[in-house]
Amino acid sequence: MKCYFDDLCVDKIIIGNNVTISYGVYFACHGRKQGHNKIVIKDGAYIGMRTSITARHDIEIGEGAVIGAMALVNKSVPAGTTAVGVPCRVIDKGC
Secondary structure: OOOEEOOOOHHHEEEOOOOEEOOOOEEEOOOOOOOOOOEEEOOOOEEOOOOEEEOOOOEEEOOOOEEOOOOEEOOOEOOOOEEEOOOOEEEEOOO
């Protein structure tokens, strides 16, 4: 699916059960002059096409959260919400 998983810290990327990761998603756990941080995606989350998840600090995408296509996730997203945009922002808090 042409996704990129940060090859320097694959152990920091934790993906739960029944998660959908669409085409071309980018996972970056580190950057210049920063530590290696965790990316945790909880059960049932959906990550839209061409999303970039860039962890300057630990990031958690909550259970059942939906990330819209081409979003930039640079902070945690609560469970059951929908987040879109660059950088992403929550647009729907679910039920």
